[in-house]
Amino acid sequence: MVLYDAIFIIELFLKDWEDKNDCLLDKPRLRFGLELDLQLPENQLPYFILEKFYSLAKSERENYPDDFIGLPRKFYDSLSNEELSYQAEVKHFTDLRRNDLSQNLLEEYGPHLSGSPSAVKLNESGVKLKGIKGGCLLNIVREKRNFKIPIPYFSGVELKIPHMEIEDGTETVTRNVMAFEQCHYPSNPHICNYIKFMDDLIDTEKDIDLLIEKGILLNSLGDNATIVRMFNRFGLNITLSKSCYSGIVKDLNEHYNNGWNHARATLKRVYFSNPWKGTGTIAAIILYYLHPYKPFVPLSKFCGFSNC
Incomplete structure (x- = not known):
């Protein structure tokens, strides 16, 4: 059975690599179903078995990629297009998805902290939210920023969050990776920490509207309420011991609990929203x-x- 499954997967990937006509690949619904099924933890074959069988097929064709890892990364075109920056020891396709999402992650671990304010509340306290494209999905950065008009004490905080598209398969793939991570990477829960951070930001549909407006999320589902429920359910029954976002969460909580920041944000929004209005004020x-x-x-x- 393992032999049949391995041959099927390798043949499927090779047809996709060569852009050959295939009854499974040519039908979007069937291809989408295959992409999801092949990432289920219960459907995984050990990566070294697939790699061994591929080496036998590679010996007969010169146009095939040297390493087997190039085939699944092309098949899952939703994976990062960047080359892996290190030689990852991949266990299977679910592990490959995790490695691809977390590559180049800026790790700075501390004790897990939860309960940061929602996106709307942070925005009202003067935190500027900004979506960025490219790079590691998990690299969330907070920076100090200066106000357009040089007024003392008017510097603020900017939270840069990589752009994420929410589509039909997002919930299934994310849950698979989170479940795998909880079992096999309990001391390095990269994806779980990211989802928990986003869960804290998302409380209501207004938070989704703001994150979409700032270019952080792209809603391909069409219903903001569905995204709210999805992220709120993601955070249930997961255990986190440490997080690379602990410093960010601590700073955001301190910023939000400072009453001056709320007053300053309102003053800037009402009287200093642009240079002309600020100068007039x-x-x-x-x-x-x-x-x-x-x-x-x-x-x-x-x-x-x-x-x-």
Whole structure:
């Protein structure tokens, strides 16, 4: 049985490599089903067996790739197009998916922290969310950013999150990788940590709207409520001991719990959303206080904040 399965998989990948007509590959629904089934943990063949059989087939054809790993990476065109930056010891296709998603991950582990504010709450506290394309999906970066108008204490935080497309197979593939990771990589749960971080960001459909607007998510399902439920269910019954996002979560919580950041964000949004409005606001404040017949009014009341 193992022999038949191995021959089927190698033949399927070779036909895809050569772009040959095939009754399975030419029908999108059947191909999509194969892509998902071949990543189920219960359907896996040891990678070294496939590699051994491929070496026998490779000896007869010069146009085949030197390493077997090139075939599944082409077949799963949703995998990263970048070359693996290291010689990964792949166990099977589920493990290959995990390796491909987490390659070039900037690892900086600390104790697992959860409960960071949602995307909308972070945005309201002055955290700028920005989607980035390319690179490792898991590399979430927070940076200090300066305000457009050089005003003291108006620097903020920018959270850069790689772009992710949510499509029909996203939930199935993610659950497979998470289950495999919980069993075989409990001390390095890269995917589980990423999903948990995104789960904290996503509480309501408004969070999805904001993440889509910022270029972080692309909704190919058509229903934001489905994405909310999907991410909220992802975080159930998983165990995390450490995380590469612990420092980011700590900084975000400290930023959000600082009342000045909320007041500053509102002031920037209302009076300094662009250079022209900011310049006009500063000019109005100066003129107001230079006018000889105006009583003194604290700047906090002028801005509309009781604790500014």
